[in-house]
Amino acid sequence: MPVRSSMIASEMNRLPTEMRVQVVASLVEGNSIRATCRMTGVAKNTVVKLLTELGEACQRYQDEHLRNLPCKRVQCDEVWSFCYSKDKNVPEQHKGEFGYGDVWTWKALLRKRSLGKPRRNSSLRRLSAPRRCPHHLPPS
Numbered sequence: 001m002p003v004r005s006s007m008i009a010s011e012m013n014r015l016p017t018e019m020r021v022q023v024v025a026s027l028v029e030g031n032s033i034r035a036t037c038r039m040t041g042v043a044k045n046t047v048v049k050l051l052t053e054l055g056e057a058c059q060r061y062q063d064e065h066l067r068n069l070p071c072k073r074v075q076c077d078e079v080w081s082f083c084y085s086k087d088k089n090v091p092e093q094h095k096g097e098f099g100y101g102d103v104w105t106w107k108a109l110l111r112k113r114s115l116g117k118p119r120r121n122s123s124l125r126r127l128s129a130p131r132r133c134p135h136h137l138p139p140s
Helices: 004-012 017-028 033-040 044-065 121-128
Strands: 074-083 101-110
Touching (some): 017 033
Antiparallel strands (some): 074 101
C-alpha cells in the first residue's frame, strides 16, 4: 500500500477535470503541444502525460468494444507524417531509431455506417469514389 504522503501528493498534483478538457480539446482541434501549453498554461510534460494516458484509454476502449462488427465492406486509408524529420534528413546517429523519421497512421472505416450512425449520401459518394495516389499505382 502506498505511503499516505505519496497518496496526498498525487491527489494534489492531479490536473482538474476542466483543465484536462481544455487541453484535450486544444489537441483535438489540431494545436501543437507547445501551442496547447501556451493557451492553457499547463506544463509541457503534463500535456504529454495526459496525451499518453488518453491514447492508452482509447486503445483499451477500442480493444474491448470494437469487436465482431457487422462490416461487409471496409474502407482503409493511411496518413503519412514524420517525427523529428523526414527519413531522408534523419541524422546518422538516429537512423532506424524509434521516434525519428517517417510515420504512417492506418485507419479503417465502415463504408456505409460509422459505428451505427448513418452517413449522408454526399459523404458516402466522396468516400466510395475511387482514388489513387501516384505512388500506389501498380507497376506498368
